[in-house]
Amino acid sequence: MTDDESDGVPFVGTSTSLDAADTMEKVSGGIHDLIGVKGKASESLPGVTDCSGKDTQTHFRIFHPWSFAPASAGDLDEAMERLKRELPKQGWEIVEYGPNTSKNRNITLTADNDKKKVSVKVIKMAKNDPPKLSLDLVSGCYKVPDGEEVERF
Template sequence: MRKPGALALVVPLALAGSAGCGTTDDKPGGVPSAGTSTSAEAADALERVSSDLYDLIGVKGKASDSRAGVTECSDKDPEKYFRVFHPWTFYPASAAELGRAMEQLKEELPKHGWKVVSYGPDTSRNKNMNLVADNDAKKASVKVVEMAKNDPPKLSLTVVSGCYKTPNGTKVEEF
């Protein structure tokens, strides 16, 4: 069993207000139900969403090798309900392609069922471009940060699922 890292504690807080999908369980702005699944199956599904996002980038480069993790759903029984998150990084083959990669995502996401809910620079000194998009059909959200001033330049992506319920007789497997 994989152990949760420090990122497991940081990611849900970072995305709580910015990535939540369109439809919700019972609260406006809340996290939508993603159905019933085991933690492992949900993690595999979310990694496939990340793979689809990689394909939409449409620029040569490579992605970091990271795995999905599990975190709690706010205000729900942590033994029965969970969310999955998958942070990863895209490094374009050349620094000149970074802006094109971000623009490609901005253009392609809506063509593939994603709704761009925010796009623009953040308030950091570097004014990194940020894109947040929701996909109601996939019950997933993505936050993309274009880090042009990093060495090497990169896109930082965090994909987050809706809230899953474990099948009857099972508990959340954390990793």
Template sequence: MNTRLGAWTLPVFILLITLTGCGMNEEPNNIPSAGTSTSSAAADDLEKMSSDIRGLIAVKGEASDSRAGVMDCAGKDRKKYFRVFHPWNFYPASPDQLDEAMKQLKQELPKRGWTIVQYGPDRSRDKNLTLTADNDERKSSVKITQDAKNDPPKLSLMLVSGCYEIPAGQEIERF
């Protein structure tokens, strides 16, 4: 059952991000501009942001090895504008450290320029604890879900950027 759930969860989550905007609480047309960049450079920046967030978790464990992807900006020309997203998971060395990892993120993210815009249980049957934070300076958002009942327990993280414009003469790479 967990494999099946994971197979459709990411596409649904990406669709929700596309519909809800960078801050995950904004209207689609209010997605902030993240400036001008190539999709490769923007993906590298978002992966660096993920690495910075990983460094805030003062719990031993392993992070999944995933790469950033590119998606459209809702309501904008898909040949000129794009967003990047980076999904990854953190598996604590011990399941009883999951609460500590989430507590650490809630405490440390605001010290690094993130504003927590939502914190509490989600609407799932398991009532997973979720944290959504925006970084206005870096025009990015992160949603962290504590999947305590997964086997193995984990934190699921999804970072998403604002809308970038591709530099003149460049093409958006889709990956």
């Protein structure tokens, strides 16, 4: 995600943190739909974090970590391949794909959606028990409406 901001974090717009979290859950749901194999997603909720270099009372980012464990371990590769193939069709740009530097050399996919101002990092954790995809989404910076403060959760 790129924008005019000096730290490379785009400005999303004005929103309350609750509304921004709802938006992030919808983005996560869209990614979940793209996985396209049977399985179980974790039930984690989005949270609020600071925007680097911005007033913490008025600016924030939303993060949403979750995971997906396919019903069959054999479907893990298919789930990752589907994301690699389908995310670009939904406006995502894959900016990184390949093994990471962990001991297990897990395959990592990082994609940015400039329209939604969200980035996702997906790690295929094939050696976990059970095998799963670990997903971390993070938004650009939001500003709360005038007269309001950031709600933290």
